[in-house]
Amino acid sequence: MTSPADFDFELPLEQIAQQPAPQRRGARLLHLPRGGPIEHRGVVDLPELLGARGHAPPLVVVNDSKVVPARVHARRETGKRFELLIVEPAALGPGARLRAWIRGAKKLREGELLNVEGAELVLRFVGRAGPDDPDSRASELEIVAGELLDALESAGQLPLPPYISRPEGPSDRDLTRYQTVFARERGSVAAPTAGLHLDRELLAEIDHVAITLHVGPGTFLPIEAEDVRDHKVGAERFEITAEAAARIEAARAQGRPILAVGTTVTRTLESVAAGHGGAIVAGCGATELVITPGHEFRVVDRLLSNFHLPRSSLLMLVCSLAGRERVLSAYAEAVRAGYRFYSYGDCMLVER
Template sequence: MRVDLFDFNLPEELIAQTPLENREASRLMVVDKKSGEISHSNFRSILSYLKKGDCLVLNDTRVLPARLYGVKEETGAKVEVLLLKQEEEDIWETLVKPAKRVKEGTVLSFGDGRLKAICTSESEHGGRHFKFQYDGIFYEILDALGEMPLPPYIREQLDDQERYQTVYAKHRGSAAAPTAGLHFTEQLLQDIAGKGVHIAFITLHVGLGTFRPVSADSIDEHEMHSEFYQMSAPTAKLLNEVKENGGKIISVGTTSTRTLETIVKKHDGIFAESSGWTNIFIYPGYEYGAIDGLVTNFHLPKSTLVMLVSALAGRDNILHAYEEAVKERYRFFSFGDAMLIL
């Protein structure tokens, strides 16, 4: 299947640069996954589409302030480091700019030496592995010295870094936010639960591969990145009961979707306590086994995320919905509006 089948015209000005003041004030497009029928609403109206006995599944990962600015100890040259994945206690896989200045053995200093990093090896795609040295608690130092790694298409500064976190963010480890969850407020979640809708949490630490474009001409040639996921035994029990009782499982975001589908495929059609790494690639032709519906944002052309939603609702239906979104001036991507597919 050709990647250009998932292309569409997206005016650059529709890519949202800043979050709305009120999280739940975004617009909501509702798409019938079978008929492709579209309706327009606001995000708070999601309450009317959720029924007692359904289950909303949220990714409770927390974004690290993973972008660090430092200098080479030897020369004082400025270097930018982006933490990608913790491989051992103090060893991280990173992206570095400019990478050519950093070789094995290079020592970097951040915050006037409060944090230091020694390059231990090079990794694929121009990355580097670093061993960090510090006194105290690493994450407290990172909170003090690091910046939120906003996606490359967002050029505005974020005044409040918590706006790139969901209100239920808990487990540190992501290089990017599960942005479909940014629309929820604590009050809206209380109202959803008050309606008899179950709320379940899973964890998938989002990697920057989320933003990596599909450079291959054919979908089959694209290699997905791996991300760490985790589901607890109580969550698995709840999801199995919802399925058995005829309720719908509605995933919030493509990250939750990839986690749920990975676990169900791994455990012969049921949910089970599980953790590990997933590189599942979902595109048309894939048969969903875990979810019945999806809350998601509007994604970029030819992205793996557009392919995932097309697998759920059909490519033609999704491309028509995106054409409608452009015409109606919906806001796209991380700080943009939302789509509910049911």
């Protein structure tokens, strides 16, 4: 049995980044090569690192999902105000059902109407998640009137992670910096943070292709199960276009490495490959894949990733790709060297 404690580490609070780097490519990069010592570099060095061995450079795969301002306030029929975090924001209208995390309203009644502040959106409370639901925090709601995405865009707030703790809350700067420059498809409640380091000039220097995975809040939850194999993150929607699938398969056929920008890309590619005999095929679907030690990686050879929370499924994924002791040793070195951690922090480039 593998325990969550196997993915724990100590981090001084002052190393949790509260603001992004002045420039996207201004973050530090810790390089963990397949062989050889750790290198302390910068994101600006990424094109050089990708072509350093004289072989064909990797195909870089990014996630083009766009963060939706999915945190809103609503009022009950009694007038009491509470908070909703929409788990899977999508283009939904009257009669459709959605899921949300609710804070500040513990005793909602089945059928109770809820009015979203600042928008013409009325919801009906259906019920809370049952004991067998993979997302025990979720509640189900039905749209009575209004359009969900329109309401979120007009009245929603950016759902910054709770460890970004500022008295003033999200700022106008967050609207651009907590969003990748290639974000296109609306649907995430959290940014695919590894991609935040890439600007348009840097992207022009590397061969890349985009896929989509809409990030849900469950991805970032700590592992609470005694055995990490029992951890659940909930289903997350993905799409791989025919063009993206063809480019990925062509790169693999040429012997080029596949570099995933972030754990969301890794989970999507590995999930699709597991269901199609190792191949990447076009299509839409949902994945609940949690990558644990012993996972047989079929597609991803390299990973650009931020530094993740202790005891999280994201850290466990990185350890599964590059080795637990090796990764935790690199994390310890990053702490000693003063790297900035989590969503607005620095990053690492690891090789399988």
